[in-house]
Amino acid sequence: MDVTKKFQLAESEIPRQWYNIVADMPNKAKPLLNPQTREPLKPEEMEGLFAKELVKQEFSDERWIDIPDPVRELYKMYRPTPLVRAYALEKALDTPAKIFYKNESVSPVGSHKLNTALAQAYYNSVQGITHLTTETGAGQWGSAMSIACSYFNLNLEVFMVKQSYEQKPYRKFVIGSYGGKVYPSPSDRTSYGRKILKSDPNCRGTLGMAISEAVEVAVTKPNTRYTLGSVLNHVLLHQTIIGLEAEKQMEMAGEYPNKVIACFGGGSNFSGIAFPFLRHELNGQKKVKLIAAEPSACPKLTKGKLEYDFGDSAGMTPLIPMYTLGHDFQPEQIHAAGLRYHGGGQLVSQLKSDGYIDSCEIDQQETFKAGLLFARTEGVIPAPESTHAIAATIREALKAKEAGKSEVLLFNLSGHGMLDMASYESYI
Numbered sequence: 001m002d003v004t005k006k007f008q009l010a011e012s013e014i015p016r017q018w019y020n021i022v023a024d025m026p027n028k029a030k031p032l033l034n035p036q037t038r039e040p041l042k043p044e045e046m047e048g049l050f051a052k053e054l055v056k057q058e059f060s061d062e063r064w065i066d067i068p069d070p071v072r073e074l075y076k077m078y079r080p081t082p083l084v085r086a087y088a089l090e091k092a093l094d095t096p097a098k099i100f101y102k103n104e105s106v107s108p109v110g111s112h113k114l115n116t117a118l119a120q121a122y123y124n125s126v127q128g129i130t131h132l133t134t135e136t137g138a139g140q141w142g143s144a145m146s147i148a149c150s151y152f153n154l155n156l157e158v159f160m161v162k163q164s165y166e167q168k169p170y171r172k173f174v175i176g177s178y179g180g181k182v183y184p185s186p187s188d189r190t191s192y193g194r195k196i197l198k199s200d201p202n203c204r205g206t207l208g209m210a211i212s213e214a215v216e217v218a219v220t221k222p223n224t225r226y227t228l229g230s231v232l233n234h235v236l237l238h239q240t241i242i243g244l245e246a247e248k249q250m251e252m253a254g255e256y257p258n259k260v261i262a263c264f265g266g267g268s269n270f271s272g273i274a275f276p277f278l279r280h281e282l283n284g285q286k287k288v289k290l291i292a293a294e295p296s297a298c299p300k301l302t303k304g305k306l307e308y309d310f311g312d313s314a315g316m317t318p319l320i321p322m323y324t325l326g327h328d329f330q331p332e333q334i335h336a337a338g339l340r341y342h343g344g345g346q347l348v349s350q351l352k353s354d355g356y357i358d359s360c361e362i363d364q365q366e367t368f369k370a371g372l373l374f375a376r377t378e379g380v381i382p383a384p385e386s387t388h389a390i391a392a393t394i395r396e397a398l399k400a401k402e403a404g405k406s407e408v409l410l411f412n413l414s415g416h417g418m419l420d421m422a423s424y425e426s427y428i
């Protein structure tokens, strides 16, 4: 029997537009608020922090937004990414479910993050910005921004959560190899960092703290802007390229997913794969169940409260209406550092409260077990973050087996774990 395992698109089939779900949402999300006045934030108020075009996208309700040619050209480095049928995993689980995954691990930095990094660097460079700042957890986002900045000749400063800076040393060398500067956060380079170090010299850092430092530098240094790797609408928008490609590839496979599954940190890879499918449901054409897989150590959608909260620890960002565990929440030091963010963002949170999104929480033991089964069957060692999507998919495949019904499952392999071997070592 000659079966197809990989569904490949041609470069010419890379989408020319991103999909903005805001256009199709039955209930729009509540606005971001200015934290001082508690009035709805005006786009101009965000332009000191982000490139103008990105601010425009943040507030846009246009359904389709053109991908600039220079960005689409750079996407050809690694896009279209393959859609793969996980026959070997299906066999190991002895499940009637058909399992597909979109493999975003093939990007040069090994994750989906480059999809938005290239776009953000581009819009800043055409505006004449010369310096960018950002934070990074495990180092995935910092690596993606670093390569993107080297393409568009921008200087980059990365504040890396100290825990990861020390526990995952290789990613900081990746960031450095592409030309970015990287500092452990909390650092003595910002007044916020110095304040934290004074009260807790051994602080291991959090994403929220690193964001505060990166924002502080962006607003105090000339010709500098800040970039964020998840949570915000424009980031989710850029990631929809994943789902738009997957949609065409599922068509090639002659299937439509009953369930679309992704791990959830701030929602970018989840929204990226899920929103293009959800649009069919919002238009009344199809039914699809979306599952966000969260770590038990940081289950904002599953256990958080829907309320206005800050995006960072210091309370410097606008107030965001979202499911949150609180901006001062300090999650346990799990290996999936990219999932240790406290909030779920504006769009996902609204869609979740309207019943379009399900979430589940999974503990670290179960995710690594799933990750190893995936490695031993499909060959790719998944990022600790991505193992959450795999574990959730395995749960669904085993449910299908119990119920004796065939189902089509699609999950996003957000990244590989080749730089996370220390995490695997401690599990094994």
Ligand SMILES: *Cc1c(COP(=O)(O)O)cnc(C)c1O
Residues within 6 Å of the ligand: 110, 111, 112, 113, 140, 141, 229, 230, 231, 263, 264, 265, 266, 267, 268, 269, 270, 338, 339, 383, 385, 386, 414, 415, 416
């Ligand atoms: C950053 C990261 C995540 C989590 O971020 P989201 O915005 O929730 O997608 C997941 N997987 C990988 C590989 C990452 O690098």
